Amino acid sequence: xxxxxxxxxxxxxxxxxxxxxxxxxxxxxxxxxxxxxxxxxxxxxxxxxxxxxxxxxxxxxxxxxxxxxxxxxxxxxxxxxxxxxxxxxxxxxxxxxxxxxxxxxxxxxxxxxxxxxxxxxxxxxxxxxxxxxxxxxxxxxxxxxxxxxxxxxxxxxxxxxxxxxxxxxxxxxxxxxxxxxxxxxxxxxxxxxxxxxxxxxxxxxxxxxxxxxxxxxxxxxxxxxxxxxxxxxxxxxxxxxxxxxxxxxxxxxxxxxxxxxxxxxxxxxxxxxxxxxxxxxxxxxxxxxxxxxxxxxxxxxxxxxxxxxxxxxxxxxxxxxxxxxxxxxxxxxxxxxxxxxxxxxxxxxxxxxxxxxxxxxxxxx
Numbered sequence: 118x119x120x121x122x123x124x125x126x127x128x129x130x131x132x133x134x135x136x137x138x139x140x141x142x143x144x145x146x147x148x149x150x151x152x153x154x155x156x157x158x159x160x161x162x163x164x165x166x167x168x169x170x171x172x173x174x175x176x177x178x179x180x181x182x183x184x185x186x187x188x189x190x191x192x193x194x195x196x197x198x199x200x201x202x203x204x205x206x207x208x209x210x211x212x213x214x215x216x217x218x219x220x221x222x223x224x225x226x227x228x229x230x231x232x233x234x235x236x237x238x239x240x241x242x243x244x245x246x247x248x249x250x251x252x253x254x255x256x257x258x259x260x261x262x263x264x265x266x267x268x269x270x271x272x273x274x275x276x277x278x279x280x281x282x283x284x285x286x287x288x289x290x291x292x293x294x295x296x297x298x299x300x301x302x303x304x305x306x307x308x309x310x311x312x313x314x315x316x317x318x319x320x321x322x323x324x325x326x327x328x329x330x331x332x333x334x335x336x337x338x339x340x341x342x343x344x345x346x347x348x349x350x351x352x353x354x355x356x357x358x359x360x361x362x363x364x365x366x367x368x369x370x371x372x373x374x375x376x377x378x379x380x381x382x383x384x385x386x387x388x389x390x391x392x393x394x395x396x397x398x399x400x401x402x403x404x405x406x407x408x409x410x411x412x413x414x415x416x417x418x419x420x421x422x423x424x425x426x427x428x429x430x431x432x433x434x435x436x437x438x439x440x441x442x443x444x445x446x447x448x449x450x451x452x453x454x455x456x457x458x459x460x461x462x463x464x465x466x467x468x469x470x471x472x473x474x475x476x477x478x479x480x481x482x
Contacts, residue, residue, distance in 0.1 A: 119421045119461050119470045122301050126465035131361060135307070138353040148349050150329070157352040160359060161312060164279075165286045165294070169321035171313045172347025173328050176275045176297020179311035180208035180245065182345065183293040186313070186323040187269050189214050189243050196236050197245040197273075198228040199430040199442065199450040205247055205273050206431050206440075208295075217241065218432050218442045223449040224389045226403065226457070227254055230262060232443045243269035248277035248287050250426070251303065251400035252391060256282050256290045263291070271295065274314075276400035278303040279366050282393075288314045293324075298355055303369070303400050304362050306351040365464035369399040372462050372471055376402055379475035384408070384482070386456075401426055402462035404478075409456050412481055416460070419477040424459045 142153060154172050162170035173179045189195060191213040197205055199218040209216040220232035226249055233244065246259055263270040270291030274280075277287035278296065288294020298310035313324045323340070326333055331342030377387060386405040391397035403426060406412045413423050430450040431437050460474055 119466070119473055121422045121424055121459065121461050122463055123465055124300070131358070134357045135354050138357045139350055142350045142353050145349075149346055151349050153349040153352040153356070154347055157347075157356045157359075158312070160356060161296075162314060164359070165288055165314050167289050167294075167314045168316045169314065169318065171315075171321055171324040171328060172352060173311040173313060173324075174345035174347065175309040176295060176299060176311040177204040177208050177211075178328070178343065178345035179295035179297065179313050180205065180271070180273055181211045181343075182324050182327045183271050183295045183313045183315075183320075184209065184212040184214065184243065184245075185327055186320045187243065187271065187292050189269065192240070193242040194238065194240040194441075195243045195245055195271075196233050196241055198247050198249070199432055199447045200226055200427060200453055201247045201249060201273070201431065202275070202427065203431065203434060204275070204297075205245060206437060209245060214242070215240075216431075216437070216440055218430075218437075218440055218447060220443050220445075220447045221449045221453060223453065225252060225254060226250065226388060226453055227252060229449070230255075230258065232445070233262070235443050235445060236441070237266065241266075241268060243271055245271045245273055246291070247273040247275075248280060250388075250403055251276045251278075251280055251398035253277055253280040253282045253287050253396045254391065256285070260290055275299075275302065277398060278400075279362060280398045281395040289316070292317060293320055298351070303366060303398055304355065304358060306355050306358070308351055310347050310351045310355065311345075312347065366398050368464040368466075369462055370394060370397070372466055373397070373399040373402050375468075375471045376460070376462070376475065379472075380404070380478050382479050382481060385412075385478055399462050401459045403457050403459050405453070405456040406458060406481075407456060409458050412478075413458055415481050416474075416477055419473075419480075421474055421477055422461060425457055426459050427457070428454055430454045
């Protein structure tokens with residue numbers, strides 16, 4: 118079976134390094150908010166080209182903390198995409214703000230600026246821009262869009278580790294960027310983990326308080342925070358995996374290039390490629406097919422795993438059915454949800470695996 122992800126195939130040397138890192142933490146006797154976290158935060162901030170990184174318990178909390186630390190809360194509306202993981206919208210709701218859902222560009226599945234414009238009212242205070250599938254695109258335009266309208270730009274970078282445009286990395290364009298280090302991410306730990314990155318000192322300090330009950334010093338709580346700390350053992354393992362991130366990312370890009378060159382089936386549609394290779398890190402390689410479910414079954418019978426990202430747009434989720442949306446509707450997100458299929462694209466795939474996937478897709482009729 119060619120799987121979407123198979124951690125058992127990772128290099129033995131990397132696994133041993135992770136074991137050593139875990140042992141180092143266990144023997145240190147310090148498990149929360151210690152040296153390992155500070156080391157990883159600095160390394161991640163440096164790599165992303167920002168001044169500060171604040172480790173959090175997961176990516177959902179990172180978005181919520183980024184919003185709250187930016188002053189977003191009750192009475193505010195935040196525009197985001199209808200085509201994203203549920204966490205993107207849940208974080209807005211948990212911040213006290215109200216999500217507003219805009220449509221996507223069907224050629225990329227990324228947030229459509231024209232749809233966002235149609236959603237604007239005086240209540241809008243921020244945009245959560247999701248770099249879906251690992252694709253960074255049009256950031257100059259988004260920065261200008263937000264600056265001209267007095268909107269705060271928060272980047273959801275959960276799928277975009279090392280995505281770069283114009284020499285800047287995902288998360289460094291807006292007021293803050295939110296990362297997830299869930300195991301399946303391009304940089305993933307062995308459990309839940311996340312981080313907020315920013316160049317804003319006040320935001321970083323507020324985020325540090327919010328992740329730790331709103332605590333400024335022991336037993337002093339100037340803010341109402343949450344329990345969302347990136348544990349030492351996860352930070353240590355992420356530091357180990359960070360050394361392989363560039364090489365693993367290049368392998369994903371190579372796999373994606375092979376798919377783009379090799380998939381030749383009129384029934385299968387590819388999303389637009391990035392303007393430059395560094396703009397996309399291919400957390401997911403997503404294709405579209407009008408007979409998506411039949412294609413998924415066909416691939417399964419050929420020993421190839423696939424998944425759907427995402428089969429239900431946010432406004433079709435019961436808790437979000439009453440959210441305000443683009444007044445012209447969300448037709449592109451709805452169609453994408455019906456047709457999208459993710460095929461294996463990760464650093465452990467061999468060329469033979471990739472050829473097997475391409476052959477199966479081309480045989481589909």
